[in-house]
Amino acid sequence: MRSGEDVHADGSLNYLTVIAGQLKGMWNLSGGPGCPKDPMMVNTYILKGEGNEVYNPEFTFSSFRYLEITGFPGEPDLSSVEGLRMNTDLEETGSFSCSNEMFNKIQEATKWTFLSNVFSVQSDCPGREKLGYGADVVVTAEAFSYNFDMSNFYRKVVQDFANDVRPNGGMPEIGPNIGINMEGMGGDTGSPGWQLAFPFGLKVLFDYYGDTSVIRKNYDMLKKQVDFMHSVTPGHIVARCISDHESIDPKPVALSATAFYFHHVKILKEFAGMLKKEDDVKTYKKLESDIQNAFVKTFLKPGEGVFDNGTQAAQLIAFYYDLVPENEKEAAFDHLLLEIFDKHKGHLSTGIFATKFMFDFFREEERNDIAYIIANQRTFPGWGNMLANGATTLYESWDYPDTVNSQNHPMFGSISEWYYKSLLGINGLEPGFQRFEIKPQPAGDIIWAKGHYNSVVGRIESQWEITGTHFILKVEVPANTQSIIYLPAIDAINILESGKPIDESKGLHFIGLKGGYAVFEAGSGVYSFLSKYQR
Numbered sequence: 001m002r003s004g005e006d007v008h009a010d011g012s013l014n015y016l017t018v019i020a021g022q023l024k025g026m027w028n029l030s031g032g033p034g035c036p037k038d039p040m041m042v043n044t045y046i047l048k049g050e051g052n053e054v055y056n057p058e059f060t061f062s063s064f065r066y067l068e069i070t071g072f073p074g075e076p077d078l079s080s081v082e083g084l085r086m087n088t089d090l091e092e093t094g095s096f097s098c099s100n101e102m103f104n105k106i107q108e109a110t111k112w113t114f115l116s117n118v119f120s121v122q123s124d125c126p127g128r129e130k131l132g133y134g135a136d137v138v139v140t141a142e143a144f145s146y147n148f149d150m151s152n153f154y155r156k157v158v159q160d161f162a163n164d165v166r167p168n169g170g171m172p173e174i175g176p177n178i179g180i181n182m183e184g185m186g187g188d189t190g191s192p193g194w195q196l197a198f199p200f201g202l203k204v205l206f207d208y209y210g211d212t213s214v215i216r217k218n219y220d221m222l223k224k225q226v227d228f229m230h231s232v233t234p235g236h237i238v239a240r241c242i243s244d245h246e247s248i249d250p251k252p253v254a255l256s257a258t259a260f261y262f263h264h265v266k267i268l269k270e271f272a273g274m275l276k277k278e279d280d281v282k283t284y285k286k287l288e289s290d291i292q293n294a295f296v297k298t299f300l301k302p303g304e305g306v307f308d309n310g311t312q313a314a315q316l317i318a319f320y321y322d323l324v325p326e327n328e329k330e331a332a333f334d335h336l337l338l339e340i341f342d343k344h345k346g347h348l349s350t351g352i353f354a355t356k357f358m359f360d361f362f363r364e365e366e367r368n369d370i371a372y373i374i375a376n377q378r379t380f381p382g383w384g385n386m387l388a389n390g391a392t393t394l395y396e397s398w399d400y401p402d403t404v405n406s407q408n409h410p411m412f413g414s415i416s417e418w419y420y421k422s423l424l425g426i427n428g429l430e431p432g433f434q435r436f437e438i439k440p441q442p443a444g445d446i447i448w449a450k451g452h453y454n455s456v457v458g459r460i461e462s463q464w465e466i467t468g469t470h471f472i473l474k475v476e477v478p479a480n481t482q483s484i485i486y487l488p489a490i491d492a493i494n495i496l497e498s499g500k501p502i503d504e505s506k507g508l509h510f511i512g513l514k515g516g517y518a519v520f521e522a523g524s525g526v527y528s529f530l531s532k533y534q535r
Helices: 101-116 134-147 151-163 197-209 213-231 253-274 278-299 312-320 326-343 352-364 368-375 383-388 414-423
Strands: 002-004 066-068 094-098 426-428 435-438 448-455 458-467 470-477 482-488 508-514 517-522 525-532
Touching (some): 101 414, 134 197, 197 213, 197 253, 213 253, 213 278, 352 414, 368 414, 414 448, 426 448, 470 482, 517 525
Antiparallel strands (some): 002 066, 094 448, 426 435, 448 458, 458 470, 470 525, 508 517
């Protein structure tokens, strides 16, 4: 039984995207003594010849979409072989669907991709490498956490990196470390964006699960990691990085590397404040400021709002980390729009980091219309183009992978995070979602969306529908929590909750109108709003 993710035009198996470690004969790489020229996924079983026969390898698993069987008595059909689908036992915590059927298919493909890549480590792909690359964790951890309970899993991921911390305090590219450290910061450390898995994993555990114990346990290690980075970056600009991996445009290497270094410091400063380490707060607040000043001085073209090479990635990274000076924001935003609409005709050109950053940035700017245009593209590059090529899981690259890159890779799964954060509008305001907001941002031709997130404090639900000139929003707020609810509305006069005027609704306090929303503070309960609405 040989397995692969694709078939050639003549129907024969294409196993090239699942060859172990990319040890393809065409590359003349050696897998060591006894390794075949093309170490593909092959399982051999000797048939007993009677009844149902079960073969279950105990020390490995295979990832595939197509299975080639030879030696079978007779001609096999789809009922001849049954496979067992496996993944770590994760509890499903979220759901999403909307009136855009393509988005629903992307969500389904994303969840299948996620489940395919949780076997002890959050892997990059389940066939070729099966490794816990740090950047893959960073760009998908929030999307994973909306869809599944990742609390124990990410504690394990953080521990994997902690176990393999380098003697100098830096982190490896992969946890557990296998010795691959491309474009690292010296001393067998990983690239800055890949090292970020350690502090970002801690941050996700704090934000989504309210876990402070893991921060207390790892604070000194994180401090040592940042101090190492600082020691090898005297001018605050990091020169080397794998950068915005799988970007279509040229990558802004030093800009992204410096921003990822900045992110480490930013998280450490936050944790120092939480643990009331005032001296550390002062130290890392100053370092944060110094990096920011060096970043702007090095990469910004004053008066133009253009950072580094001016690509979508360069602009989005600067915006995401709030490194754009106030007087440059308008020009920087205008240049970003030129890159999206003039140069790339409404498509993205970003890699794994800037794609995630894009969704967050446009949500915070309340420009979900732009994010929608990009996400809704059916042509290359984009998720719709993957589906058009027959994808049932997400690709490792925007290009169709048929020789090298995997067809089952979570890196671009950050779009699922966008579904929850922007379309449903579910965002935490305090650790563990003890306090959260519901702020749906309708976009494009979507007329309804619904979903939920089972947080550690209970079920949070957001469901909305546009009918004519009305917006209907249903929200569930769990017990012992508080929510800020943003209801799309043109005024406050015609708003009803459960069919009654809002001042008659228990547990609801009207704050005011803001940016096309009626804003409420709500205690626990189920609310059903009706408002006058205009797109």
